[in-house]
Amino acid sequence: MAIGWNLSKDLPEDYLILKLIGYQLLGTxxxxxxxxxxxxxxxxxxxxxxxxxxKAKLTVAVIGxxxxxxxx
Numbered sequence: 513m514a515i516g517w518n519l520s521k522d523l524p525e526d527y528l529i530l531k532l533i534g535y536q537l538l539g540t541x542x543x544x545x546x547x548x549x550x551x552x553x554x555x556x557x558x559x560x561x562x563x564x565x566x567k568a569k570l571t572v573a574v575i576g577x578x579x580x581x582x583x584x
Contacts (some may be wrong), residue, residue, distance in 0.1 A: 520568035539576025
């Protein structure tokens with residue numbers, strides 16, 4: 513979360529911390545097929561229309577995905 517906050521500190525956005533939390537939760541959304549985890553949340557984040565802080569939001573979603581893979 514702190515990485516995303518630091519990446520976006522130059523571009524002000526309303527409710528940014530709540531959006532970053534949402535993107536991290538969306539990044540953890542996966543579908544398990546046998547032994548493969550498909551990152552459905554990352555695909556959704558990638559195709560969302562993001563105008564501000566795109567790099568920060570994508571980074572937080574990737575971190576959420578990595579945490580979900582490591583913890584499950």
